[in-house]
Amino acid sequence: xxxxxxxxxxxxxxxxxxxxxxxxxxxxxxxxxxxxxxxxxxxxxxxxxxxxxxxxxxxxxxxxxxxxxxxxxxxxxxxxxxxxxxxxxxxxxxxxxxxxxxxxxxxxxxxxxxxxxxxxxxxxxxxxxxxxxxxxxxxxxxxxxxxxxxxxxxxxxxxxxxxxxxxxx
Ligand code: SME
Numbered sequence: 001x002x003x004x005x006x007x008x009x010x011x012x013x014x015x016x017x018x019x020x021x022x023x024x025x026x027x028x029x030x031x032x033x034x035x036x037x038x039x040x041x042x043x044x045x046x047x048x049x050x051x052x053x054x055x056x057x058x059x060x061x062x063x064x065x066x067x068x069x070x071x072x073x074x075x076x077x078x079x080x081x082x083x084x085x086x087x088x089x090x091x092x093x094x095x096x097x098x099x100x101x102x103x104x105x106x107x108x109x110x111x112x113x114x115x116x117x118x119x120x121x122x123x124x125x126x127x128x129x130x131x132x133x134x135x136x137x138x139x140x141x142x143x144x145x146x147x148x149x150x151x152x153x154x155x156x157x158x159x160x161x162x163x164x165x166x167x168x169x
Contacts, residue, residue, distance in 0.1 A: 001050045003114065006142035016148035019047050023152060027159040036160055038068035040152075044133065045070035048145075052112050053134035057085050058166050059127055064089060067129065067165075074109040083107035085130045088118040092127060094146050098139045110134065117141040119149045121162065128162035 001007065023043055027036045037056050045054040055069020057078060064078040064085055081090040083105055088095045097116045100106045106116075113134040121129045131153060135141065 001137050001140070003138040005137065006139055006144070007049060008142050008144050012144055015047065016144070019043065020148065020151060020155060022047075024155055027155070031159070031161075033160045033162075033165040034068065036156070037165070040156065041068045041070050044152075048133070050135050050137050050140055051133055052110055052136050053132070056121075056129055056131055058129040059089065060166055064130060069132075071134070072110045075107055078107060084116050084118045085132055088120045088130050089127050092120050092122055094119045094150060096141050096143070096146055098141075100134075112136045114138045115140045117145050117149065119146070119153055121153050121156070123157050123162055126162075128166055 023040060026039050026043065030036055041055045045051055053069065053071030053074065055071065055074070056067035057064035058067045062080055064080070066074055066076045078085050080086055084095050084097055084100070084103055095118045097103045100113055100116050113136065115135045115138050117133050119131045120127050121131060131149060133141070133149070
């Protein structure tokens with residue numbers, strides 16, 4: 001993979017279809033939110049190519065707090081609306097960032113990161129957190145990643161009680 005090249009094509013689609021099935025099979029028998037988010041982060045990180053970080057931030061009392069992830073240590077708390085993660089949460093819209101250096105307020109946890117995709121986790125109209133993937137390559141993420149990662153979040157809704165994960169019960 002090179003800078004400026006998105007991971008697309010039939011191979012990528014097949015990989016994502018298999019990943020959705022694998023995630024569903026992995027989560028289905030389990031109801032523990034921490035185990036399920038931890039395994040989802042591991043599946044993503046070890047299945048999708050050219051990532052240097054994959055994980056979750058959870059909405060806790062008005063900010064995003066680091067959840068299960070794979071990759072280098074990351075910043076723990078992200079204010080609502082700050083960085084790519086905070087922007088996805090505030091705008092309730094997936095952010096596909098071609099070059100993080102051009103994103104105003106980008107929070108650099110790993111200086112190797114060049115591109116990023118952040119999908120908000122929204123259920124019942126509420127933002128419960130975000131799914132965040134980083135790549136060391138510029139332009140790594142495309143609409144294909146967006147479509148499938150949004151589908152993956154739909155799968156998570158079935159097996160994760162976000163009120164428990166976010167400590168709001
Ligand atoms: N880059 C993110 C912060 C989280 S790390 O990438 C793991 C942001 O700007 O919100």
